[in-house]
Amino acid sequence: MTDCGCEKAKAELEEFLHRELSEQDLVDIQEHLDGCEDCSGEHLVGLTLTQKVQRACQEKAPEELRASILASLDS
Template sequence: MSTDPAHRNHDHEHPSASDCVDFLEQIVYFIDNELDEADCAAVRLHLDTCNPCLAKYDLQRTVKAVVARSCSETAPAELRARVMMRVRQVQIEIRES
């Protein structure tokens, strides 16, 4: 358990938005391994004891994995052609308005 008084008073069953906001802001950096070791340890401890934040972490990690996988796939040529045609149509509509 953390010795931080703010964390000690944190109700992990029913956290308020302000209780978890700092940890939720760090989740993306935690997933990307962009935090220093002390911040990583703090986020890990919080996730180990706070189910709502853990659920948000799992969702963020899943979304990031799906986006990464989707971005590596090549779109079919027909789709690219349709998208480019629509882009040209929008450009023409913008010029004419």
């Protein structure tokens, strides 16, 4: 196990959440999160926000509103 430390874990948390790191960096940060209460708390906050934003982006405006906006763009 290679503990990457809090500084690296926190600096790369966003990339970790989106799986945008090398496999080794993902493993190192996950191992750190498993043993660090402070960083795992920040990870939970980031994960919760990411999931809420993803769900919100899947919602669609009511059809009447969409039609009205599209009509106003054509004007």
